[in-house]
Amino acid sequence: MAEYEAVIGLEVHVQLNTKSKLFCGCSTAFGAEANTQTCPVCLGLPGVLPVLNRAAFEKSVQAALALGCEIAPRTKFDRKNYYYPDLPKNYQISQYDMPLSTNGRLSFEVGGREKSVRIRRAHLEEDAGKLLHDDPRGSGKSLVDLNRTGTPLLEIVTEPDLSSAEEAVAYLAALKQLLEYIDVSDCEMQEGSMRCEPNVSVRPKGRKELGVKTEIKNLNSFKNVAAAVEYEIKRHIKLLESGERVRQETMLWDAEREVTAPMRSKEEAHDYRYFPEPDLPPFTMTPEAAERLRRALPELPAARRARFGKALGLDAYSAGVLTAEKPVADWYEGVLSAGASAPEAAKWVINDCLREREDRKLDFADFPVKPAELAALIGLVDKKTINATIARQKLLPAMFETRKGAAELVKELGLVQVTDTGAISAAIDAAIQKNPKALADYRGGRPEAIMFLVGQVMRETRGKANAQAVRELLEKRLKELG
Ligand code: ADP
Ligand code: ZN
Ligand code: MG
Numbered sequence: 001m002a003e004y005e006a007v008i009g010l011e012v013h014v015q016l017n018t019k020s021k022l023f024c025g026c027s028t029a030f031g032a033e034a035n036t037q038t039c040p041v042c043l044g045l046p047g048v049l050p051v052l053n054r055a056a057f058e059k060s061v062q063a064a065l066a067l068g069c070e071i072a073p074r075t076k077f078d079r080k081n082y083y084y085p086d087l088p089k090n091y092q093i094s095q096y097d098m099p100l101s102t103n104g105r106l107s108f109e110v111g112g113r114e115k116s117v118r119i120r121r122a123h124l125e126e127d128a129g130k131l132l133h134d135d136p137r138g139s140g141k142s143l144v145d146l147n148r149t150g151t152p153l154l155e156i157v158t159e160p161d162l163s164s165a166e167e168a169v170a171y172l173a174a175l176k177q178l179l180e181y182i183d184v185s186d187c188e189m190q191e192g193s194m195r196c197e198p199n200v201s202v203r204p205k206g207r208k209e210l211g212v213k214t215e216i217k218n219l220n221s222f223k224n225v226a227a228a229v230e231y232e233i234k235r236h237i238k239l240l241e242s243g244e245r246v247r248q249e250t251m252l253w254d255a256e257r258e259v260t261a262p263m264r265s266k267e268e269a270h271d272y273r274y275f276p277e278p279d280l281p282p283f284t285m286t287p288e289a290a291e292r293l294r295r296a297l298p299e300l301p302a303a304r305r306a307r308f309g310k311a312l313g314l315d316a317y318s319a320g321v322l323t324a325e326k327p328v329a330d331w332y333e334g335v336l337s338a339g340a341s342a343p344e345a346a347k348w349v350i351n352d353c354l355r356e357r358e359d360r361k362l363d364f365a366d367f368p369v370k371p372a373e374l375a376a377l378i379g380l381v382d383k384k385t386i387n388a389t390i391a392r393q394k395l396l397p398a399m400f401e402t403r404k405g406a407a408e409l410v411k412e413l414g415l416v417q418v419t420d421t422g423a424i425s426a427a428i429d430a431a432i433q434k435n436p437k438a439l440a441d442y443r444g445g446r447p448e449a450i451m452f453l454v455g456q457v458m459r460e461t462r463g464k465a466n467a468q469a470v471r472e473l474l475e476k477r478l479k480e481l482g
Contacts, residue, residue: 009157
């Protein structure tokens, strides 16, 4: 039996996060009442002229640069003609043979290996509207919402360089991270601002030529991408093994039944009759202009991860977690600027702050604890003003709760560590008195009784005693008691 390998190429559409649409001034805000964000241009009324949104153009060039693409010195728009009820003009303005960028690359880690995927092209186009097949008013009719018509999309097409569902999802995750980092898209898959169309084929292992591919339309979650790609790979292999052919088709994923079903075959494929958009001139991009946009890019995630490893001395896991999202990485570096050491701050951010964020569903844009205040907390632990357990269990939660500073809360809540030997000794005597059995155990040759007594002394001091001092003084006292 021949062994097969899968070959996958992805076409991804991301909605650029501009305030207004690609060729008119209408808002792109998500969730507005149907058809309230439209105008003669995006409705496709006769006699109107599109005007290119500069921010959309610049953001798409920045995305292309971040993907290592070559920027075309000259680019144009084309009309892609087809008829559909969500497309009032009967054509979509897209880019055909002169896309704004080509030949990029995205590298990422998957299954402990470094994987590099070639980007064939990235081009700018406008989105279509949305059909609502369940009329909320119960008419049983399909309705159309044209709010989305004309919002800017960047289409990013890979070469067929991926070979498993796992790699496809890892690519998407890396792409999403990169585009969020450079602030060109929010990549919200549930809101449709990132959609993926995988192309899948299989071939006997070692064979050079590609097999016949199928394309799966418009998937809007990593889970659906993984499931649909797995399904198609298995389906293709089954066909080939039973001596049948794979038909070149466009498939739809049925997420409920977890199967793909053909939508249209190649024979029915559209001839879009592309031609240059006559209402928009070709656009030129000088190397200087491209360079300006490149310089405006922030440090990209891969470079930042590497720097966190090398320059800050973090382990690979910590560097990965801290650079996964730009706001987190920025916040963490804020803690360092306020004087905390890199490994210590990393521990607090990963183990404590990110957990608080998770539990409290917080946004880093409005994080209740400022970086300098986490640095202050770390400093208080360093100087032994408070002990680490109190800092973790009492002080930090209080900082999240009240948004107050570390030093202020230490005073307010009386969290200062008890290092005064008199106070600790008194607590030790109290603990021994209340726990005669522990003392007897200790005398009976069971040293683990000390740990129990340390816990009891901490309880006497409501957790505020310096643990090391407690242990030393307790050992001394027990020896005295013999
Ligand atoms: P189409 O004209 O059907 O859109 P393209 O050649 O433009 O096909 O490729 C579209 C996407 O499909 C690209 O991401 C490409 O990498 C991928 N692709 C092309 N051929 C194959 C194949 N045989 N198997 C898997 N993916 C493929
Ligand atoms: Zn409009
Ligand atoms: Mg295609």
